[in-house]
Amino acid sequence: MQKFNYTVKSPIGMHARPAGILAQEAGKFQSVILITKNGRSVDARRLFSLISLEVVMNDELIVTIEGSDEEEAANAIKEFLHQILN
Amino acid sequence: MIVVKGQAVSTGIAIGPMRFSAEKNLEAVKYEIDFVEQELIRLHRAQEQAAGELEQIYNTALHMVGEENAAIFQMQKMMIWDLDYQDLAIDNIKNKRYNAEYAVKLTADTVINMLDSLQNTYLRERRHDVRDISRRLIRILQEDLHGIPESFRPKKQNDAGYIIGSERILPSEAMQLDTSKICAFVTNRGSPISHAAILARNLGIPAVTNLDMPLEETVNEKVCIVDGNIGAVIIEPDAVTLAKYQILLEAKNEHIKNLRNFKDLPTITKSGRSIKLYANVNSREDVQTALDNGAEGIGLLRSEFIFLQRSDYPTEEQQFIIYRQALEQMRGKKVIIRTLDIGTDKAASYLCLAKEDNPALGIRGIRFCLERPTMFKTQLRALYRASLYGDLAIMLPMISSVTELEESKELIKYVKYELDRAHIAYRPISLGIMIETPAAALISHRLAQMTDFFSIGTNDLTQYTLAMDRQNYKLSKYMDPSHEAILSLVKITADNAHEFGKKVGICGELGSDEQLLESFIDIGIDELSVSPNKILPLRGKIASMH
Numbered sequence: 001m002q003k004f005n006y007t008v009k010s011p012i013g014m015h016a017r018p019a020g021i022l023a024q025e026a027g028k029f030q031s032v033i034l035i036t037k038n039g040r041s042v043d044a045r046r047l048f049s050l051i052s053l054e055v056v057m058n059d060e061l062i063v064t065i066e067g068s069d070e071e072e073a074a075n076a077i078k079e080f081l082h083q084i085l086n
Numbered sequence: 087m088i089v090v091k092g093q094a095v096s097t098g099i100a101i102g103p104m105r106f107s108a109e110k111n112l113e114a115v116k117y118e119i120d121f122v123e124q125e126l127i128r129l130h131r132a133q134e135q136a137a138g139e140l141e142q143i144y145n146t147a148l149h150m151v152g153e154e155n156a157a158i159f160q161m162q163k164m165m166i167w168d169l170d171y172q173d174l175a176i177d178n179i180k181n182k183r184y185n186a187e188y189a190v191k192l193t194a195d196t197v198i199n200m201l202d203s204l205q206n207t208y209l210r211e212r213r214h215d216v217r218d219i220s221r222r223l224i225r226i227l228q229e230d231l232h233g234i235p236e237s238f239r240p241k242k243q244n245d246a247g248y249i250i251g252s253e254r255i256l257p258s259e260a261m262q263l264d265t266s267k268i269c270a271f272v273t274n275r276g277s278p279i280s281h282a283a284i285l286a287r288n289l290g291i292p293a294v295t296n297l298d299m300p301l302e303e304t305v306n307e308k309v310c311i312v313d314g315n316i317g318a319v320i321i322e323p324d325a326v327t328l329a330k331y332q333i334l335l336e337a338k339n340e341h342i343k344n345l346r347n348f349k350d351l352p353t354i355t356k357s358g359r360s361i362k363l364y365a366n367v368n369s370r371e372d373v374q375t376a377l378d379n380g381a382e383g384i385g386l387l388r389s390e391f392i393f394l395q396r397s398d399y400p401t402e403e404q405q406f407i408i409y410r411q412a413l414e415q416m417r418g419k420k421v422i423i424r425t426l427d428i429g430t431d432k433a434a435s436y437l438c439l440a441k442e443d444n445p446a447l448g449i450r451g452i453r454f455c456l457e458r459p460t461m462f463k464t465q466l467r468a469l470y471r472a473s474l475y476g477d478l479a480i481m482l483p484m485i486s487s488v489t490e491l492e493e494s495k496e497l498i499k500y501v502k503y504e505l506d507r508a509h510i511a512y513r514p515i516s517l518g519i520m521i522e523t524p525a526a527a528l529i530s531h532r533l534a535q536m537t538d539f540f541s542i543g544t545n546d547l548t549q550y551t552l553a554m555d556r557q558n559y560k561l562s563k564y565m566d567p568s569h570e571a572i573l574s575l576v577k578i579t580a581d582n583a584h585e586f587g588k589k590v591g592i593c594g595e596l597g598s599d600e601q602l603l604e605s606f607i608d609i610g611i612d613e614l615s616v617s618p619n620k621i622l623p624l625r626g627k628i629a630s631m632h
Contacts, residue, residue, distance in 0.1 A: 082441065
């Protein structure tokens with residue numbers, strides 16, 4: 001299992017469009033990818049679930065990835081979060 | 087005459103007949119199904135068709151409102167395929183045995199309920215997108231061929247200038263309107279960040295929403311005035327009011343027509359003092375806009391668009407084609423292309439940018455290019471090859487030391503040497519630099535001897551001189567671009583340039599500040615490069631100056 005933390009830098013947090021792209025990216029992998037905020041976890045492949053997390057600036061997200069391609073997925077998701085939420 | 091007040095979301099004035107369409111409450115028919123599999127297939131087919139329609143709408147929207155605003159339709163496509171949305175719809179079909187139409191309606195209600203409970207306005211606003219896609223799916227399932235309300239479409243061939251009125255306008259409805267015939271939008275409910283509002287602003291037509299008194303179909307075909315300046319809709323105006331607004335409308339049209347007269351005129355004051363007006367452009371499309379607005383040249387063609395939104399470096403050939411097109415389009419008018427000005431705050435993963443704490447003070451501009459000489463030389467080669475097709479000048483960003491300039495010139499010398507060896511022809515190109523740091527302004531006497539011209543980037547110059555982050559909106563009340571320090575650096579730069587017989591222009595926003603025109607002409611600024619829509623008003627203003 002891969003796990004890492006990520007603190008959101010972007011002042012506008014995660015809006016619908018980046019959430020959609022994240023969901024798409026996450027959907028490319030076999031592994032189960034969960035995003036946790038304040039104890040609540042959602043499937044990163046689900047757009048409306050991501051939106052319901054209401055990710056804003058300074059949120060500390062915990063990302064857990066479990067599956068056959070977890071390393072690749074972890075790198076991709078980490079890179080993606082830096083790109084869109086920084 | 088009835089005056090209805092509301093919220094203005096797009097300025098301007100329009101007079102015309104109102105076409106109001108009551109919301110055709112897309113009733114989802116409801117019944118119990120016998121065959122689950124069949125119903126699931128129906129749903130899937132509808133999803134595919136909806137996705138195809140949205141792709142087309144996205145392409146239309148690209149032209150009407152640009153990429154950033156059109157992106158919402160890509161997002162709507164994602165919503166259609168979203169697992170949560172699907173799971174809910176499938177559950178309604180499989181376990182509750184509802185037909186697909188009703189399953190979609192229930193799904194929409196559930197998702198919209200969730201969105202309603204969010205704090206963030208922007209995220210909540212997405213319920214309109216959920217409603218939009220759900221209506222689309224239901225419409226497709228019920229084989230309702232006319233997705234757009236009847237009254238949104240023009241009635242007769244020579245139909246023109248009517249006002250669209252409705253309860254609200256959904257994002258995709260806004261993109262499917264025949265905008266050549268519409269002169270204003272009025273909706274009972276809406277928001278300034280809705281798609282219809284964005285479209286109205288892009289079209290330059292007035293729009294008013296959130297009315298005090300909701301309109302209904304009774305206003306159909308009635309002459310109305312939409313005042314997007316104060317936020318009002320006047321139904322069946324009396325003769326006096328109508329005359330008053332007609333005069334305002336005529337005055338505005340006159341004004342626009344007069345500005346048009348300035349399009350091909352030179353920029354001179356009454357006493358004959360002159361200055362050139364160039365355009366700042368960000369993309370290929372902008373070049374035509376610049377010409378349409380009477381630009382005498384392009385003072386800044388930002389080349390970043392060629393490097394962003396892609397997955398790998400653009401090739402020399404790809405760049406060459408773009409530079410050549412711009413030069414040919416400008417037909418001999420000067421085109422100043424700025425080499426890649428990028429910092430770690432710009433996202434493009436192939437660039438492999440290491441994160442920096444202070445991108446504005448980091449590896450950006452010329453430093454970025456000098457660290458990637460292969461990439462930089464490719465751009466320079468493409469520019470040199472393109473030089474045959476017009477009047478090209480190259481401008482280097484963020485130069486703040488003599489060393490940076492020397493290194494850049496070395497690379498250029500090498501590029502020319504390579505082209506010579508390969509017998510590839512090129513024309514001599516003027517080399518200029520952006521003056522956008524205090525350091526550059528203060529050593530401009532040295533830099534003037536090493537370059538052909540300067541262009542003062544006042545936006546960044548203000549940031550670095552006043553030590554304020556441009557992106558920090560909290561500082562906007564402190565940010566004074568006409569601060570004495572800035573103007574002082576502009577003067578120093580201009581004086582040094584002229585001492586060595588070199589030209590100096592301004593390409594930051596300060597260039598379009600009408601209050602400073604007099605000073606700029608006095609200091610002897612040779613050209614102002616501004617956004618295309620500012621050119622004609624500035625030329626008009628200068629013509630009225632002594």
